[in-house]
Amino acid sequence: MDKIKLLHTHLGRINPRLLTRLEKTLRRIPSVQAMIEKEYREIMERLEPALKPYRGDFPTFSRLPETGRDRQEIIAGMETLRDREAARWKDGFVSGAVYHGDPAYIDFLNRVYAIHSQANPLHTDLWPSVSKFEAEIVSMTAQMLGAGETANEFCGTVTSGGSESILLAMKTYRDQARERKGIPRPEIVAPETAHPAFDKAAQYFGIKIVRTPLGPDFRADLKAIKKALNRNTIAIIGSAPTFPHGVIDPIAEMSAMARERGIGFHTDACLGGFILPWAEKLGYPVPPFDFRLPGVTSISADTHKYGYAAKGTSVVLYRGQELRRYQYFTAADWPGGLYFSPNMSGSRPGGLSAVCWAAMVSLGEKGYLEASGKILQTADSIKRGIESIPDLRVLGDPLWIISFASEAVDIYKVMDYMAVRKWNLNPLQKPPSVHLAVTLRHTQPGVAEKFIADLRTAVKHVRANPEEKGESAPIYGMAATMPLRGVVSEMLRRFADLLYKV
Numbered sequence: 274m275d276k277i278k279l280l281h282t283h284l285g286r287i288n289p290r291l292l293t294r295l296e297k298t299l300r301r302i303p304s305v306q307a308m309i310e311k312e313y314r315e316i317m318e319r320l321e322p323a324l325k326p327y328r329g330d331f332p333t334f335s336r337l338p339e340t341g342r343d344r345q346e347i348i349a350g351m352e353t354l355r356d357r358e359a360a361r362w363k364d365g366f367v368s369g370a371v372y373h374g375d376p377a378y379i380d381f382l383n384r385v386y387a388i389h390s391q392a393n394p395l396h397t398d399l400w401p402s403v404s405k406f407e408a409e410i411v412s413m414t415a416q417m418l419g420a421g422e423t424a425n426e427f428c429g430t431v432t433s434g435g436s437e438s439i440l441l442a443m444k445t446y447r448d449q450a451r452e453r454k455g456i457p458r459p460e461i462v463a464p465e466t467a468h469p470a471f472d473k474a475a476q477y478f479g480i481k482i483v484r485t486p487l488g489p490d491f492r493a494d495l496k497a498i499k500k501a502l503n504r505n506t507i508a509i510i511g512s513a514p515t516f517p518h519g520v521i522d523p524i525a526e527m528s529a530m531a532r533e534r535g536i537g538f539h540t541d542a543c544l545g546g547f548i549l550p551w552a553e554k555l556g557y558p559v560p561p562f563d564f565r566l567p568g569v570t571s572i573s574a575d576t577h578k579y580g581y582a583a584k585g586t587s588v589v590l591y592r593g594q595e596l597r598r599y600q601y602f603t604a605a606d607w608p609g610g611l612y613f614s615p616n617m618s619g620s621r622p623g624g625l626s627a628v629c630w631a632a633m634v635s636l637g638e639k640g641y642l643e644a645s646g647k648i649l650q651t652a653d654s655i656k657r658g659i660e661s662i663p664d665l666r667v668l669g670d671p672l673w674i675i676s677f678a679s680e681a682v683d684i685y686k687v688m689d690y691m692a693v694r695k696w697n698l699n700p701l702q703k704p705p706s707v708h709l710a711v712t713l714r715h716t717q718p719g720v721a722e723k724f725i726a727d728l729r730t731a732v733k734h735v736r737a738n739p740e741e742k743g744e745s746a747p748i749y750g751m752a753a754t755m756p757l758r759g760v761v762s763e764m765l766r767r768f769a770d771l772l773y774k775v
């Protein structure tokens with residue numbers, strides 16, 4: 274770590290653009306390569322025990338067992354694993370991740386899944402029930418997001434999650450621009466805080482992504498967006514709210530820019546789609562972000578987050594069926610038959626769409642309104658609590674995803690200290706900070722108060738013991754400021770390798 278720190282300090286003095294160009298050459302120097310490899314090994318060795326806690330405790334299968342294991346035994350083992358892991362999120366110690374989590378509600382969703390576990394919407398003839406569920410999920414979501422009671426020009430599809438919704442919307446804009454405008458080298462413009470799924474879409478679909486800086490309030494900077502637009506731009510992206518800081522981009526202004534140029538505008542409401550409409554009704558300051566803005570041409574909204582469905586569904590919505598058709602895949606000449614699929618997968622779990630539908634109709638408007646009210650109220654008290662801790666600073670003006678930083682203490686060490694007390698926060702970078710995404714779990718009595726009390730102690734502790742290293746603080750600290758970004762990307766690949774190690 275010391276050698277790499279030294280390298281780090283030296284590199285930090287070089288112009289970042291020049292460094293990006295030099296990075297590949299630098300990393301090919303044998304001594305640098307050896308140093309970095311050693312670093313990867315050490316980091317992975319340090320992370321491995323926490324990622325593989327069941328080694329030795331539970332049977333491991335690197336190949337099929339010769340004969341099948343007893344079903345009861347399997348179930349019992351699964352229940353033990355579940356119980357070990359549930360303790361943390363059930364009691365509200367986790368940022369985001371489990372958004373509802375009430376045991377009776379989970380049982381209800383599980384029953385629905387069991388009923389439809391064999392359904393596959395690819396076989397439209399066998400399971401028209403799933404087509405019904407999906408059509409209604411899309412319609413209910415569109416109505417909630419400004420499509421209006423009578424308008425039927427809004428449409429969409431159910432997908433497997435926020436990333437797929439975003440990937441599909443970007444592919445849709447690419448194909449539309451290629452066919453309608455003959456744009457061969459498409460570009461999208463996204464503020465720095467837009468989710469990495471937009472980079473993924475750019476990488477997968479041969480689109481250039483232009484990232485723009487933020488304003489001092491952590492929202493997209495309009496001047497920078499305007500400057501980034503050119504003849505190849507096919508869409509602008511805004512978030513409602515952003516994952517890192519929970520703030521809502523100036524979607525009205527951004528979508529107006531897109532409309533003026535006749536290009537797409539995507540609102541990423543993966544996090545906010547199922548909260549903001551209700552927050553607005555409850556009187557919170559919610560700037561316009563949905564289809565009521567004429568320039569918004571697509572929206573992603575995650576049913577598996579604040580829609581309170583099980584993991585594995587999201588909705589992508591479009592202004593007009595004509596746009597949606599660019600999303601579809603068709604193969605008319607395949608010997609296997611006439612093939613089409615509306616989204617990325619072929620076969621899909623119809624059971625998850627059934628669960629999503631059941632979640633939505635069981636909660637209804639009243640259920641979402643009440644849940645949003647509780648979350649927003651709790652978040653407000655947590656925000657005020659953080660603001661009352663002298664060494665901490667809340668970033669921007671968030672509603673329920675609250676990020677905070679510190680000029681006085683290492684915020685990653687604060688996160689580590691909180692982790693020892695079971696709290697799981699999300700580490701952020703640029704600037705170094707962490708956030709708590711408030712869910713229904715945090716609205717349980719006493720949770721918000723405990724969070725603030727523990728956070729106050731954590732800050733005091735880190736201030737009094739600045740020499741303590743912490744568990745992940747050195748890694749986050751290094752990764753957040755490492756000038757060779759390819760080294761950090763490669764570290765993430767090694768991490769993915771580690772996950773697949775038996």
Ligand SMILES: Cc1ncc(COP(=O)(O)O)c(C=O)c1O
Nearest residue numbers: 434435436468515516541543544
């Ligand atoms: C704003 C935003 N967009 C997109 C995504 C991606 O969603 P998923 O993880 O379901 O693919 C997330 C996930 O946290 C998000 O916060």
